[in-house]
Amino acid sequence: MRIKKLFLQNFRNYEREEFDFSDGLNVLFGKNGQGKTNCAEAVFYLCTGASLRIRHDKQLIRIGADCAKIVAEAENRYGKLTISADIYENKREIRINGGKIAKNADLMGHLSSVFFSPGELRLIQDGPDERRRFMNISISQTSPAYYTALLRYNKILDQRNTLLKDRDVGLVLDTLPVWDEQLCKYAAVIVKKRAEFLERLSPLAGELHAYLTDGGETLELKPDKRYEGDEKEIEKILLRRLSNNYEKDLRLGFTTVGPHRDDVDFFIAGVDAKGYASQGQTRTAALAVKLAEVEIFKQLSGEYPVLILDDVMSELDLPRRKKLVGLISGLQTLLTCTHAERVLYGAEANKMRIENGAVKREKK
Numbered sequence: 098m099r100i101k102k103l104f105l106q107n108f109r110n111y112e113r114e115e116f117d118f119s120d121g122l123n124v125l126f127g128k129n130g131q132g133k134t135n136c137a138e139a140v141f142y143l144c145t146g147a148s149l150r151i152r153h154d155k156q157l158i159r160i161g162a163d164c165a166k167i168v169a170e171a172e173n174r175y176g177k178l179t180i181s182a183d184i185y186e187n188k189r190e191i192r193i194n195g196g197k198i199a200k201n202a203d204l205m206g207h208l209s210s211v212f213f214s215p216g217e218l219r220l221i222q223d224g225p226d227e228r229r230r231f232m233n234i235s236i237s238q239t240s241p242a243y244y245t246a247l248l249r250y251n252k253i254l255d256q257r258n259t260l261l262k263d264r265d266v267g268l269v270l271d272t273l274p275v276w277d278e279q280l281c282k283y284a285a286v287i288v289k290k291r292a293e294f295l296e297r298l299s300p301l302a303g304e305l306h307a308y309l310t311d312g313g314e315t316l317e318l319k320p321d322k323r324y325e326g327d328e329k330e331i332e333k334i335l336l337r338r339l340s341n342n343y344e345k346d347l348r349l350g351f352t353t354v355g356p357h358r359d360d361v362d363f364f365i366a367g368v369d370a371k372g373y374a375s376q377g378q379t380r381t382a383a384l385a386v387k388l389a390e391v392e393i394f395k396q397l398s399g400e401y402p403v404l405i406l407d408d409v410m411s412e413l414d415l416p417r418r419k420k421l422v423g424l425i426s427g428l429q430t431l432l433t434c435t436h437a438e439r440v441l442y443g444a445e446a447n448k449m450r451i452e453n454g455a456v457k458r459e460k461k
């Protein structure tokens with residue numbers, strides 16, 4: 098997959114701007130606060146229908162404007178396509194080749210990206226929320242079924258949590274089994290897909306980690322909870338776990354078991370990394386995991402996603418930077434940084450200086 102052109106209008110600090118991307122490495126550089134991440138965010142938005150940093154689309158609209166527009170001309174293995182998003186304060190319209198899509202799930206897979214920022218380098222040290230988010234975004238882009246199950250699961254989970262706060266315990270206990278049956282149906286899809294994802298991801302991440310550490314340490318990823326069997330059996334396990342926890346859930350007023358509470362364990366050199374690994378070790382492992390994510394996209398969809406590296410070079414030491422530049426050659430990459438020459442090491446790139454929401458093209 099490749100993005101050829103990007104057009105932004107009233108998006109963040111861009112009034113009106115157009116970007117031409119090459120198929121290889123594209124470097125957006127410039128001083129802080131100029132719009133480098135904003136551009137990366139716009140590309141990610143067209144890939145996932147979601148923003149990186151915020152919950153409300155409103156913040157994407159340039160202050161003082163009514164509507165933000167993002168348009169991309171892209172190419173995937175089925176051919177050329179145009180994806181556009183019109184973002185208003187309370188609604189948005191996403192179109193693929195001019196046709197409005199009915200739901201976000203229909204956007205997934207047309208143009209995919211793997212987004213990588215200093216935040217992702219903290220994947221292992223951060224809380225379980227971030228690791229679930231990583232899996233949710235990554236799996237959703239290749240599996241609309243996962244994305245749909247996740248949306249439905251979250252909706253029913255909200256309703257279940259509201260019910261748990263009701264004072265009429267009799268009513269709650271009567272109603273819970275009805276919710277739980279629905280909840281477990283979607284939960285099983287999520288659990289199964291995550292397990293498959295981690296099974297694919299772990300050996301790939303292991304290989305990349307060996308490369309990044311010169312064969313120094315092994316890396317393995319596993320779900321923190323075990324569920325055996327197919328979707329039907331997982332559904333039954335989950336139903337049992339939910340009913341075993343009625344008392345606890347009622348006491349606490351929220352649902353204490355299910356995929357919204359599950360986590361991933363990382364083992365570096367055989368040891369659970371969360372409690373023991375150093376910062377450098379967890380960063381390198383996170384880098385390996387993100388690069389493995391790129392490979393999984395390729396395996397599942399038959400083509401590479403667009404790689405977005407937002408400010409990550411500054412977080413890595415010199416040997417890792419050089420290895421990363423080597424690994425991404427051949428992938429379309431959008432890389433943001435403050436000083437282009439400090440990250441390229443002679444690699445050819447389409448360099449664009451970003452200044453106050455405008456792009457200034459430069460010769461190599």
Ligand SMILES: Nc1ncnc2c1ncn2[C@@H]1O[C@H](COP(=O)(O)OP(=O)(O)OP(=O)(O)O)[C@@H](O)[C@H]1O
Nearest residue numbers: 109110129130131132133134135156157158159160
């Ligand atoms: N809705 C908006 N309307 C206008 N300006 C906005 C809006 N949202 C963000 N900005 C501006 O965009 C700028 C930040 O852009 P961005 O995050 O892309 O910077 P950057 O070039 O990545 O900088 P850094 O090197 O610090 O990461 C800020 O000046 C911010 O005020």
Ligand SMILES: [Mg+2]
Nearest residue numbers: 133134408433
């Ligand atoms: Mg930035």
